[in-house]
Amino acid sequence: MGLREKKAEKVRAAIYDAMIALAERDGYEAATVEQVAEQAEVAVSTVYRYFANKDAILLDPVERSVGVLAGRLRARPEAEDVAVSLGWTVRAALELPAEELARLRRLRAQLDRAPGPRARLWDLVSRERLLLEDAIAERSGRDQLWNAAAAHLTLMIVGMAYDHDRDSLDGTPPADYADRIITMLQAGAGAPIPARAPRADRDGRP
Numbered sequence: 001m002g003l004r005e006k007k008a009e010k011v012r013a014a015i016y017d018a019m020i021a022l023a024e025r026d027g028y029e030a031a032t033v034e035q036v037a038e039q040a041e042v043a044v045s046t047v048y049r050y051f052a053n054k055d056a057i058l059l060d061p062v063e064r065s066v067g068v069l070a071g072r073l074r075a076r077p078e079a080e081d082v083a084v085s086l087g088w089t090v091r092a093a094l095e096l097p098a099e100e101l102a103r104l105r106r107l108r109a110q111l112d113r114a115p116g117p118r119a120r121l122w123d124l125v126s127r128e129r130l131l132l133e134d135a136i137a138e139r140s141g142r143d144q145l146w147n148a149a150a151a152h153l154t155l156m157i158v159g160m161a162y163d164h165d166r167d168s169l170d171g172t173p174p175a176d177y178a179d180r181i182i183t184m185l186q187a188g189a190g191a192p193i194p195a196r197a198p199r200a201d202r203d204g205r206p
Contacts, residue, residue, distance in 0.1 A: 012050055012060065014040040019057040020106055028058070028114040055117045058110060061103075062121060066128050069093060069154065070135035082139045086154050087182060094161050094175040101174070105166050129155055157181050 001009070018039035022031040033054055037044040051057045072092050076085035096104070111118050133151035140147055160181055161174040172180075 008050075011040075011042060011046065015042065015047055015050060015057055016060050019054060020110065023058070023110045023114075024106070028054075028110055028117075055114075055120055058107070058114065058117045059120055059124065061107060062124050066124055067131045069128060069158075070131040073132065073135045073139070078139070082136060082150070085139065086136070086150060090154060090157055090161075090178050090182070091175045093158050094173075094178055096174075101165065104162070108162070108166055125155065153185070 015036060018036045019031065022035055022039055031054060033047055034044055036054065036057065037047045040047070047057070051060070056063070069089055072089045073085055076088055111121060129151050132154060133147050136150050137144070137147045140150070157178050161178040164172065164177045165174045
């Protein structure tokens with residue numbers, strides 16, 4: 001990374017940190033781009049050079065991480081079973097330094113209170129899932145349903161692990177909590193997976 005890129009990263013980080021600090025102090029809806037610029041010690045025009053609006057500022061870490069899971073899966077050995085590769089992909093996504101986990105908790109706390117960015121978040125998650133599904137399809141040799149289910153389950157496990165990290169007091173690291181979920185799902189009948197319901201007859205009776 002050259003000097004220009006490093007400077008740009010520093011500016012982006014300052015703008016994001018200012019957005020989080022203001023949202024925590026006054027509430028996300030009350031924060032303005034002008035306040036963000038002042039807090040970050042940059043011009044308003046600089047903020048708009050990097051971000052279209054304050055929603056984009058708040059979601060910047062998520063936006064920039066879209067495709068990371070697919071990339072990690074593709075980086076695994078080609079001969080490795082795809083399910084094993086997905087397990088390593090989950091662990092890599094969750095084994096974060098304490099400082100990064102703390103930043104993620106702060107972001108999630110704001111997303112819980114900000115309906116605008118939260119709605120946009122669903123679009124980003126959908127993009128992540130589709131990219132992961134494509135990466136799984138390249139490796140699995142299975143049909144579309146299998147690939148889609150694998151992608152959905154992988155994201156579900158990551159999401160549950162982050163939820164646990166945010167809401168629980170037991171201190172289990174997110175990656176270890178994900179291992180617990182995977183172990184439970186692999187237990188077959190012991191996992192809380194909905195059973196296949198029998199088809200109803202024409203009168204709606206089972």
